[in-house]
Amino acid sequence: MTRITMTVDGVSYTDDVENRTLLVQYLREQLGKTGTVVGCDTTNCGACTVHLDGRSVKSCTVLAVQADGHEVRTVEGLATDGELAPIQQAFHDCHALQCGFCTPGMMMQSLDLLAENPDPTDEEIREGLEGNMCRCTGYQNIVKAVRQAAGTGAQS
Amino acid sequence: MTAVDETTTAPAAEIGSPRKRKEDQRLITGRTRYTDNITLPGMLHLGMVRSPLAHATITGIHTDDAKASPGVVAVYTGADLAAAHGSLPNAWPVTPDQKAPEHHAVAVDRVAFAGEIVAVVVARSPREARDATELVEVDYDDLEPVLDLEAAAAGPPYAHPDLGTNESATWIFDSAEAGTGSDVEAAIDQARGDGVVIERTYRQQRLIPAFMEPRSTVVDPTSEQITMWSATQVPHILRLMLALTCNISESKLRVIAPDVGGGFGGKLQVTPEEVTTLLVANRLGKPVKYTETRSESLVAGHHGRDQVQRLTLSATKEGIVTGLKVDLLANMGAYLGLVTSGVPVLGAFMYNSIYKFPAYRFTCHNIFTNLTWTDAYRGAGRPEATFAIERLMDDLAAELQMDPIELRRKNWIRHEEFPFTTVAGLEYDSGNYEAATDKALELFGYDELRSEQQRRRESNDPVQLGIGTSTFTEMCGLAPSRVLGSLAYGAGGWENAQVRMLPSGKVEVVTGASAHGQGHETAWSQIVADRLGVAFEDVEVLHGDTQVSVKGLDTYGSRSLSVGGIAVVKAADKVIEKARHVAAHLMEASEDDLEFSGGRFSVKGTDKGMAIGEIALAVFAAHNLPDGMEPTLDSDATYDPVNFSFPHGTHLAAMEVDTETGAVKLRKYVCVDDVGIVVNPLIVEGQVHGGLVQGIAQALFEEAVYDDQGTLVTGSFVDYLVPSAADVPDFITDRTETPSTTNPLGVKGVGEAGTIASTPAIVNGVLDAIRHLGVQDLTMPCTPSRVWQALQSREQGEPASVQPTNPEQTSGNLNSSGVISPEQGPRTEGGAS
Numbered sequence A: 001m002t003r004i005t006m007t008v009d010g011v012s013y014t015d016d017v018e019n020r021t022l023l024v025q026y027l028r029e030q031l032g033k034t035g036t037v038v039g040c041d042t043t044n045c046g047a048c049t050v051h052l053d054g055r056s057v058k059s060c061t062v063l064a065v066q067a068d069g070h071e072v073r074t075v076e077g078l079a080t081d082g083e084l085a086p087i088q089q090a091f092h093d094c095h096a097l098q099c100g101f102c103t104p105g106m107m108m109q110s111l112d113l114l115a116e117n118p119d120p121t122d123e124e125i126r127e128g129l130e131g132n133m134c135r136c137t138g139y140q141n142i143v144k145a146v147r148q149a150a151g152t153g154a155q156s
Numbered sequence B: 001m002t003a004v005d006e007t008t009t010a011p012a013a014e015i016g017s018p019r020k021r022k023e024d025q026r027l028i029t030g031r032t033r034y035t036d037n038i039t040l041p042g043m044l045h046l047g048m049v050r051s052p053l054a055h056a057t058i059t060g061i062h063t064d065d066a067k068a069s070p071g072v073v074a075v076y077t078g079a080d081l082a083a084a085h086g087s088l089p090n091a092w093p094v095t096p097d098q099k100a101p102e103h104h105a106v107a108v109d110r111v112a113f114a115g116e117i118v119a120v121v122v123a124r125s126p127r128e129a130r131d132a133t134e135l136v137e138v139d140y141d142d143l144e145p146v147l148d149l150e151a152a153a154a155g156p157p158y159a160h161p162d163l164g165t166n167e168s169a170t171w172i173f174d175s176a177e178a179g180t181g182s183d184v185e186a187a188i189d190q191a192r193g194d195g196v197v198i199e200r201t202y203r204q205q206r207l208i209p210a211f212m213e214p215r216s217t218v219v220d221p222t223s224e225q226i227t228m229w230s231a232t233q234v235p236h237i238l239r240l241m242l243a244l245t246c247n248i249s250e251s252k253l254r255v256i257a258p259d260v261g262g263g264f265g266g267k268l269q270v271t272p273e274e275v276t277t278l279l280v281a282n283r284l285g286k287p288v289k290y291t292e293t294r295s296e297s298l299v300a301g302h303h304g305r306d307q308v309q310r311l312t313l314s315a316t317k318e319g320i321v322t323g324l325k326v327d328l329l330a331n332m333g334a335y336l337g338l339v340t341s342g343v344p345v346l347g348a349f350m351y352n353s354i355y356k357f358p359a360y361r362f363t364c365h366n367i368f369t370n371l372t373w374t375d376a377y378r379g380a381g382r383p384e385a386t387f388a389i390e391r392l393m394d395d396l397a398a399e400l401q402m403d404p405i406e407l408r409r410k411n412w413i414r415h416e417e418f419p420f421t422t423v424a425g426l427e428y429d430s431g432n433y434e435a436a437t438d439k440a441l442e443l444f445g446y447d448e449l450r451s452e453q454q455r456r457r458e459s460n461d462p463v464q465l466g467i468g469t470s471t472f473t474e475m476c477g478l479a480p481s482r483v484l485g486s487l488a489y490g491a492g493g494w495e496n497a498q499v500r501m502l503p504s505g506k507v508e509v510v511t512g513a514s515a516h517g518q519g520h521e522t523a524w525s526q527i528v529a530d531r532l533g534v535a536f537e538d539v540e541v542l543h544g545d546t547q548v549s550v551k552g553l554d555t556y557g558s559r560s561l562s563v564g565g566i567a568v569v570k571a572a573d574k575v576i577e578k579a580r581h582v583a584a585h586l587m588e589a590s591e592d593d594l595e596f597s598g599g600r601f602s603v604k605g606t607d608k609g610m611a612i613g614e615i616a617l618a619v620f621a622a623h624n625l626p627d628g629m630e631p632t633l634d635s636d637a638t639y640d641p642v643n644f645s646f647p648h649g650t651h652l653a654a655m656e657v658d659t660e661t662g663a664v665k666l667r668k669y670v671c672v673d674d675v676g677i678v679v680n681p682l683i684v685e686g687q688v689h690g691g692l693v694q695g696i697a698q699a700l701f702e703e704a705v706y707d708d709q710g711t712l713v714t715g716s717f718v719d720y721l722v723p724s725a726a727d728v729p730d731f732i733t734d735r736t737e738t739p740s741t742t743n744p745l746g747v748k749g750v751g752e753a754g755t756i757a758s759t760p761a762i763v764n765g766v767l768d769a770i771r772h773l774g775v776q777d778l779t780m781p782c783t784p785s786r787v788w789q790a791l792q793s794r795e796q797g798e799p800a801s802v803q804p805t806n807p808e809q810t811s812g813n814l815n816s817s818g819v820i821s822p823e824q825g826p827r828t829e830g831g832a833s
């Protein structure tokens, strides 16, 4: 067991975790942050994507102890005071989700992509989301949503 | 967006409006309840020990080390659990003499596919459970695995030695015998003399549904009723089947499908994992959870497609089709799931598609192998049929040197010929293939692309252009119960709905359809808002819990709107009738003098009126009701459709093929679908987009591949190539609207359309690009290596078909079960673009 402290969605937590605990397991099982989900066991699907110190990571591929002392942001930290973040609004407006399972990871990755490149082309959006799989939408509306979010300056 | 206030005064504003979805709010904020998110006090976790072998006798299972492992509470084998349940259900015995092996949740003395559960570990945490599965030792005696579909059809050896055959059933439809057409052999003989006969064998590769949410089940036995949450499309069917299989009274079992992360047919099942979780929870009296890993999901969740299609089409020299003969081998895999055996039978009615064949014969052999079981996957039988006929039509056009659209025009049912009874015995109620096709051709720029194709051919451009056509139809809205009965399906095809008027004027709608991404909450709200004249926001849709939605047959087969949505309409209409009775009483008017519009009953010729919400409150108070009336407006309806619905559409794909590398690029895709009246165009378009990508994935990317031992090689998302955003382009989608005439909303299904239509459009396009170079056939997925190989064989003067090898890798041959020889690694070639 190792004692770790991290800030998740603005709240500081200190916990003892097994060394092998993955960040996503810590978030879901210990903190109850079940908004972040798990879709694979080979780091392919991106469903688990969160931000670690502002950059996107696949939380199934980071150990909880590696996040010790760092700042994590999940889908649950996007909206402020019940107000949707622009990226959430864009996904809603553009019908960029169906079952919603890929959506948390997709939005977190989109934010990262927009932080890197605030005005991406469709092709750059598609490339930037390559590590996030969606089985429902066919991606077209996701690309549209990211474009809309870019227009509203959603990169933060 | 339509202002809400308007809907209360102006009727019929909601249907057709692109309402943003109600269900999004929780999904985009992470306030979700997927099954794996559920945690209960003292909950235990399961880990499954799975067979690494495709076919073997179990001679011993050693569980002591696992039992001693930290956190482990119990370890069970098949022998421990067998007495507590019957064989897992198959609801569709397609023939009276259908053969099926007993299917235990946990194998007892023999395993029949790699991935089958042989023991289950129960522990205090999921990680402790999984760790201990490594400590369970199983002794096996190898049996010869049956892996190749065509060899299996000839048998022996047998996938289930006790059955003495690999053939589960043979199912035949013959138009001459059925009286729906003439004799196909006569038609083919005739064409051999003075017409054209196209004979082909197409391979439907094995696919994996690959919903994004892995399957998960939680069972809580700590109450009077056992509660199961499961990532399922079919909570009602699951409850009934579990009750029957595990000998529990239905009323002691409550099944909840909470948020479900996609299904595509893959969650239309009663799984060994669900049964096992239920049995273990019951035995230990504790809440138990099982969530599969993706690797487990890919190997043990049911697969789809996997057929060999032998086809003969006859036509006159002028291109008028005269007969179609279909001979199928359908791979059941190791066991019959809920509707495994019925999937090819669903296709039987669709091979003739939109064309006026006078003679038709369909034969299907359902074959067992020692591969993962198969069952419904988006389209279930109909994509296979559509692929076959649309490829045949393009092949016939090539043979006759005719434009493929022109050929289709000559043969399809003209819009003035509806209703039309097909050679397969279905009555198509409506359609307009001319309109959809004309619109698609225009959006596509068909003539310009044909000219460019010509230029590229003439200049010997290394990148050739092909145009693929698919003018599909499908039968959906499963299904009229009488028809299902005639096909020996074990249940009906009705759907139930309730509409409850709350005293506050809000409306609760309960539906038996069980959404898992489709947007029922939004669409049903629109329907009810229009019908009752209430605000969209005032309608709440409840579903997916057998204690709330007590009756239902769930969501699959593009049935929700055209069956479940109609049940909602019928229930709403009953509410209006009851309310009319009360309104007349309260306003002291005759019911005949009342008009109902925009949510208000008004007395003709006066300014007297009452809103339906006011009536609901008066009924709740019940102080002053007509004599003998029950104090409720709530109504329920169970709707059994009179016919299937038959959406159709024209899909066109422009494919670029690099003849030097085999790389294939989808340059432009246009589809014009006719799904009847559209309730929510936003949702419909989303369904089409997603469906297209799944169909395109079959054409270009996806295949479940096994090695020669029967081990799934594509057992992770590294090797099973679900397309990413970078692999597909934007699509141009449009619609025509020909209302269905068999339901009051005029709606048809849309959930499967894109998947059904797109696969042949893509493959036809690839072939059209290189047919003039001598390539006549390609096996799916049309990977760069396969295309390259086909072009090479043609240059070497070999028959120009498939050699599914990768030039970068050691070569190996894919046999007809998609089994590769051991020297070849997993298929890893990437996307088409």
Ligand code: FES
Pocket: A037, A038, A039, A040, A041, A042, A043, A044, A045, A046, A047, A048, A049, A058, A059, A060, A061
């Ligand atoms: S869960 Fe699939 S990448 Fe993390």
Ligand code: FES
Pocket: A096, A097, A098, A099, A100, A101, A102, A103, A133, A134, A135, A136, A137, B212, B261, B262, B517
């Ligand atoms: S919305 Fe279902 S996987 Fe993306």
